[in-house]
């Protein structure tokens with residue numbers, strides 16, 4: 697069976713690869729797993745058929761045979777469990793790679809999303825500028841800690857893993873809306889290495905093609 701994922705019919709990011717189907721596409725490409733894409737409109741995402749797949753009415757979802765998954769982290773983990781390129785077979789490095797997936801989603805991404813939400817919804821308020829500054833300070837704390845841990849290593853824990861895929865995806869989202877990553881040259885280089893991966897390039901081209909076809 698070839699899995700089917702869902703993606704935006706028209707991505708609001710204009711094909712910049714920021715929507716979360718990109719993370720799933722990337723994992724599938726790293727695993728050499730062909731996949732189908734069902735494009736959904738904003739409207740369709742809130743209708744019964746899609747809500748049956750995704751209780752929160754979002755993308756991506758992942759369907760394979762009778763299995764239906766949502767949550768990018770869970771989908772990437774599921775793909776990675778079937779591929780040694782994404783999760784080592786040895787128990788300890790495998791567990792550490794999963795730790796980095798959680799770190800990306802639970803520790804590094806939240807302040808980045810908080811900044812984005814603040815900018816989108818509160819920047820015009822009387823408290824907007826101060827709140828933006830506070831969110832940026834919190835991001836910098838995590839970036840400096842991550843930069844210290846990464847040092848001059850190529851990836852976070854030995855070979856490239858799903859932990860790096862998720863962490864690079866989180867940092868790419870920041871890089872799109874802020875120059876902050878440039879304050880940490882080793883993180884900027886880490887993200888550039890991730891983007892240079894052929895699997896990333898194939899995934900990016902595929903999501904961009906959707907945008908261009910729909911344009």
Ligand SMILES: N[C@@H](CCC(=O)N[C@@H](CSCc1ccc([N+](=O)[O-])cc1)C(=O)NCC(=O)O)C(=O)O
Nearest residue numbers: 708709714715716717753754755756766767768769
């Ligand atoms: N926790 C879930 C979050 C999924 C999610 O946020 N999906 C978004 C698209 S990716 C997030 C996203 C959206 C837009 C941009 N952009 O740059 O325009 C970037 C990322 C969505 O479906 N939004 C529609 C809705 O909630 O009604 C996961 O990780 O899968």
